[in-house]
Amino acid sequence: QVQLVESGGGLVQTGGSLRLSCAASGDIFTISAMGWYRQAPGKQRELVATITSGDSKTNYSNSVKGRFTISRDNAKNTVYLQMNSLKPEDTAHYYCKAEKLRLYTDYEERDDYWGQGTQVTVSS
Numbered sequence: 001q002v003q004l005v006e007s008g009g010g011l012v013q014t015g016g017s018l019r020l021s022c023a024a025s026g027d028i029f030t031i032s033a034m035g036w037y038r039q040a041p042g043k044q045r046e047l048v049a050t051i052t053s054g055d056s057k058t059n060y061s062n063s064v065k066g067r068f069t070i071s072r073d074n075a076k077n078t079v080y081l082q083m084n085s086l087k088p089e090d091t092a093h094y095y096c097k098a099e100k101l102r103l104y105t106d107y108e109e110r111d112d113y114w115g116q117g118t119q120v121t122v123s124s
Contacts, residue, residue: 001026001027002024002025002026002028002031002098002100002113003024003025003026003113004022004023004024004096004097004113004114004115005022005025005115005116006020006022006094006095006096006115006117006118007020007021007023007118008020008021008118009118009119009120010119010120010121011121011122011123012086012121012122012123013122013123014086014087014088014123014124015085015086016086016122017082017083017084017085017086018083018086018120019080019081019082019083020036020080020081020083020094020096020118020120021078021079021080022034022036022078022079022080022081022096022115023076023077023078024078024079024098025077028077030100031053031098031100032053032099032100032101033050033052033053033098033099033101034050034051034053034072034079034096034097034098035047035048035049035050035051035070035096035097035099036048036049036050036070036094036095036096036097037094037095037096037097038090038092038093038095038120039092039117040091040092040093043092045095047059047061048060048064048068048081048094049061049064049068049069049081050070051070051071051072051079056071056072058070063089064083067083067084067085067086068081068083069081069082069084070082079096086120086122087122088122088123088124089122090120090122091120091122093117093118093119093120094117094118094119094120095114095115095116095117096114096117097112097113097114097115098112098113099112099113100112100113
């Protein structure tokens with residue numbers, strides 16, 4: 001099992017910045033990748049950014065590319081999301097996810113672990 005605890009959310013004005021943190025604990029050594037997702041009221045949860053465990057390869061949604069940066073600190077077992085130039089449409093509950101992927105000859109198995117999330121509100 002993996003436990004994830006997010007922090008760093010809050011209320012910020014348009015154009016401001018926030019840094020979210022996601023601290024992982026438990027059986028973390030086989031995590032394949034971690035990521036940030038968000039869900040606004042009435043909308044589906046969507047990917048924001050991901051980072052792989054091995055080579056720290058990153059991936060961003062088009063809506064945040066150039067404004068958000070995902071990074072990791074292996075010594076602290078923590079993943080960060082630096083959010084700059086925030087817009088009202090970034091308002092959402094942000095969730096951290098850890099993924100464990102096991103590859104076999106003919107198939108793969110994946111387990112996802114989610115944190116409780118942290119609220120980000122951007123005022124106009």
